[in-house]
Amino acid sequence: MFNNYYFLRQLSQALKERLIGMTLGACFSQSKDELMIGFYKGAREQWIRASLIPNFNLLTFPLDYQRKKVNSIDLFKEAIDQEVEDVIQYHNERAFLIKMTNDWGLLFKMYGNRSNILLIHEGEVNTVFQKRHIEDQNMDVSTLDREIDQSQEAFLEGGIKATYPTLGREANAYLESNGLNDVSPVEQWTRVSDLVKKLESPRYYVEELEGQVQFLLFQLDGATTLLESDDPIEAANEFYYRFSKRYFVEREKGPLIKEIDKRLKQSKSYLKKHYARYEELTENARFEEIANIIMANLHNIPPRTKKITLFDFYNEEDIKINLNEVLTPQKNAETYYRKAKNQKLEVKNLEVNIQQKEDEMEELKKHREALDQFEMVREIRKYIKTNGLQKLQKNEPIFPFRKFEYKGFEIWVGKNAVNNDLLTQRFAHKRDLWLHARDVAGSHVVVKWKSKQPNFPVDVIEKAASIAAYYSQRKTDTLCPVIYTPKKFVRKRKGDPAGLVVVDKEKVVLIEPAPFSETLT
Structure with missing residues (x-):
């Protein structure tokens, strides 16, 4: 009820008793939403601090104040040295006037988030403190008194x-x-x-x-x-x-806690998804066993066989195995060995990523618990600086693509058709290297160009190509053709669906699909 009419009428009366006969000696601002007004009479001082921050429109009344030497600007200079004659409360209105000599006055308009301090001269608005309230410049002060029938x-x-x-x-x-x-x-x-x-x-x-x-x-x-x-x-x-x-503490740590809670929620979702994939891979990790079964039965598999039932000596039962009819039994076994290798690599990457995400969650929980305990802005700022939480404080957006780094080159991978368009049309530079699995649906892949190393090394191209193949419908093939070209040769025709582009110039590399790892598979 601070800006309530019934409080302001009592406050203005109390100010009247204190201010009449005092002289306006200072009026300045040290921040855009705070005005300091100082009155004096002999050695006696009375200050008014007008804090007009949105959702924080308050007045306080210190008896002394030490002005800072920097970041300070004088305001309402015309009224300096004028003596207070009266403090007038407007009837049924959340506003009062500190009336001074020579027809000067300070009008306190306490309208919540539209609060303002106006310098009045001869009944007209001379200037205003908060310039954002444009309508205040044309305020008709004579209409502020409101007579209301309250019978x-x-x-x-x-x-x-x-x-x-x-x-x-x-x-x-x-x-x-x-x-x-x-x-x-x-x-x-x-x-x-x-x-x-x-x-x-x-x-x-x-x-x-x-x-x-x-x-x-x-x-x-x-x-x-x-x-x-x-x-x-x-x-x-x-x-x-x-x-x-309470307000400034919450303003300092509230958005940070909100961002931490948001990231914790995202991390839980991430872990749920990746644990499910991990269980799927580990519970069905039979590629190597199937390859061994094929190798043990090389002479029992007829040529051009698509599917065969063999004895599974691991589980002591028959098992149906799918084969590529154009490959020999030994080549089919090699394919399963290769899939087993990639599967193990994916499991290893999942273990690393899951551990990293769990560590990150523990760190976020620790920060949240610490922030909950702080009750001083100074303590919060020190903790943020010491623990490098500025990134969280800035609420930096989560990177929209899969991102990997290989030998100093960043590799960005689209997540779906719309995301592919975003990557290729808005985030990719004309000198970046663009890749895609040939003739099938899949992710757009971009290797970011580096000015200090303008040519893309062959092993970097092959690494990006293996990722493009992995994030495509040819993921399980033995080898996959991947096109690559500078992004400037990739264009989108008007009306084409999301993710569909035209490549004007291309090269092709034949590569084994593989998830990202630090080594070239």
């Missing part, structure tokens, strides 16, 4: 919102929680009138409820009272201290 007759005819628009969210919620909507209009009038009387001569409460610090002119059931006072300035200062501490 019982007006209430019974128009209801609470028309008669008491100044009650505010908290007061209305308080009335509703105490059954206002369940009683007759006459009883409603009685309850509203009783609350208004309390608001017109209130005590001030800084309360905490469900982890939120609130400023109220009445007490809430179940809330913890942090301060009870009959001095609006003391209450305003205490609320600023309590609320700002």
